[in-house]
Amino acid sequence: MDDVARPTDPWSALRASTNARIGLGRSGDAMPLKAVLEFQAAHATARDAVHTPLDLDAVEAALQPLSTLRVKSSAPDRPTYLRRPDLGRRLGDEPGPDLDAADKGADVVFVVADGLSATAVQMHAAPLVHACVERLKGFKIAPVVLASQARVALGDDVGERVGATLVAVLIGERPGLSVAESLGVYLTYEPRRGRRDSERNCISNIHGKGGLSYALAADKLVWLIREATRLKLTGVKLKDDVDALAPAAGGALPET
């Protein structure tokens, strides 16, 4: 190959073993500007994932032909949502008559919630819902509920109002610098206000940067839905078995 000995960056081989920001070099004592700007760009992406409102029209369009309903939590805006997790867990005063008018007695209702990453929901929610619905032939599925300023437990209010046996909340997880668009799913049997986190099953790290694929996540969720229907419960008693089904991926923290 090349006869001229080229200086090689010994860090480049080591970078294969970690995505940590190693071997950045120095400008005096400080980080070189290139590294500073890369960091700022990643932080900006993560912050935008938190603060950009969910484009509900686009999600609705992507969910077609499934029908949809829209609800809001009791948190009127993002700053309040971030300060008051309790408000994000409750339906607002004006959820509209839609929920009560919806067909009662569905087996499953999907709730698509913005959570802490609207970006994740924008990218991954509709494909994942479609992948699940395909696998749930024979199940009665309620219209998909799109929830704004929502935390996981908002699904309890929605599920109770719709009268569904199971609620699956697809929600944007807390963004990190390496992955700002990770989606999580929380499944709850007989949703009603006051359900504890230990009564839910969670699938996290659904994203395209080494996370769970839609197909794997849908397989996992549908397995949980079938088992939950059979055992009439969700939560810790389902937990051990599902972990064997698909390996957990590293990445974003679950949003609760």
Next chain:
Amino acid sequence: MILRCDLGGQRYVFSDLKRLMAAASPRRSGDELAGLAAATDAERVAARIVLADLPLDTFLGEALVPYEDDEVTRLIVDGHDSEAFAAVSHLTVGGFRDWLLSHEADSDALSKLAPGLTPEMVAAVSKLMRNQDLISVARKCKVITAFRTTLGLPGRLGTRLQPNHPTDDLRGVAVSVLDGLLYGVGDAVIGINPATDNVPNAIALMEMLDGLRQQYDIPAQTCVLTHVTNAIEIMNRRAPVDLVFQSVAGSEAANRGFGVDLAVLTEAHEAALALKRGTVGQNVMYFETGQGAALSADAHHGVDQQTMETRAYAVARAYQPMIVNTVVGFIGPEYLYDGKQIIRAGLEDHFCGKLLGLPMGCDVCYTNHAEADQDDMDGLMTLLTTAGCTFLICVPGADDVMLNYQSLSFHDVLYLRSTLGVKAAPEFEAWLDRMGMVAPDGRIRELELKDPRISHMLAQASLVA
């Protein structure tokens, strides 16, 4: 006890001591979430005026969390040293603030006083102190601990090297450790948060870290931040445990949420002491705390989050820890909303820990849903180093790729050393010098990639794991 104040033509009445303490706290989202915060800025100041006139020994007679219900309260009350307290027992909370700032309250006086103080007294006085007061008094506190390095000596700043990895890949962890060592980081601890918290995984990480330490003959302590019950099991299996880690909080119920009580901490402490692995000291415990921990476990007993945090230090000090740190911005904006609240809380936690006699450090950090950025961290790390903080946590490039939050970078430590003149622990500094990493002017060299010292280390890193 009548707790009231007339201010600006309005009467403010506080129904009990808990409410007074909460109302006197600087504004923060966690107290607002709990419904405990002052409703207005004027009420907040009114509460401080009342608190200032309260005799300090009020806190000995009235428990904020009932003695019968809570083993942390029992630990505080039963362990109180009234002889040490005598020096300030005649003071009000406001008088105590003035005394702390006086020149009479020097390092020795503060060290002698520490066992006579309860967390509630310390939390109360902190609410009457501005940030500069928190800095200047903390700076006078001298708390020295030792294992393989000695921490807390004047003019020193320790660092935790935190080489986290999303899948605990041993080689990936080793590479981050080496990156940090090249910046002279790691004298407080080389400590990893495992992505998967179980015994075999923790042992694999411990053996790798211990192997690295021995290979380079580093005078440092390592730690895998696994649950304390795992650490006990791991010690039974004779794996190399230097420091035993546990997150702790300020009430029995909150600690139960972490899966611990005082008995299991005592068991772990005794087991770690029996290993006698320290060379220059035997402080073997590492605790983390953070404002909001008790509230998030619904175990705050109606007490404000800063007071609950300070009660966690009573738990920590019962075990003569090597290091303690608050994870100040980690718990999220529902507890500390923005850079201002995070900075204030970091200074409070450091001050309160130091006054109670703890080797207090800080994870200067924030999450992506908080209103904070690296500029705020620059401020807090500079303030804490000025305050004589025992150690700070650092990760490669300030980005923790496992826990998904931002802390300090290794570069930040170089900045603090050169700007504020603080050095690493003496044993570690001597090692850096032996490794040829210190320039004649005391700076950490930026070694050329082809330098045999760096190429040797990198080659070794590739061999590990």
